[in-house]
Amino acid sequence: MHGQECSTPCKVQGQAVKGVALQADIEESMAVLGRDWQPNGIKSNQKMIKTLCDEEYNQGIIAAPLDSTSVFADFEKLMET
DSSP states (O other): TOOOOOOOOOOOEEEEEEEEEHHHHHHHHHHHSSSOOSOOOOOOOOOHHHHHHHHHHHHTTSSSSOOOTTTHHHHHHHOOO
16 A cells, blocks of 8 residues: 555544555554554553653652652543543
8 A cells, every 4th residue: 555545545543544645654654663653541651651750760850769650540540430
């Protein structure tokens, strides 16, 4: 499909894609970053959240290390209700 026009709307990650250039850009991003290149949710981003918490402490932005698993604890409780 790379670089060719679709006669019907193409789908990338379930989203309709129109136009050769956009489709090619998305396919290139997926090839470099993986199929799920924009993961959503706390669990999908836990590694990034931990890295951010560690980096904030290492740079002196926060005074004490922050437990990355507790950062969104209140939000997760709200989502359960």
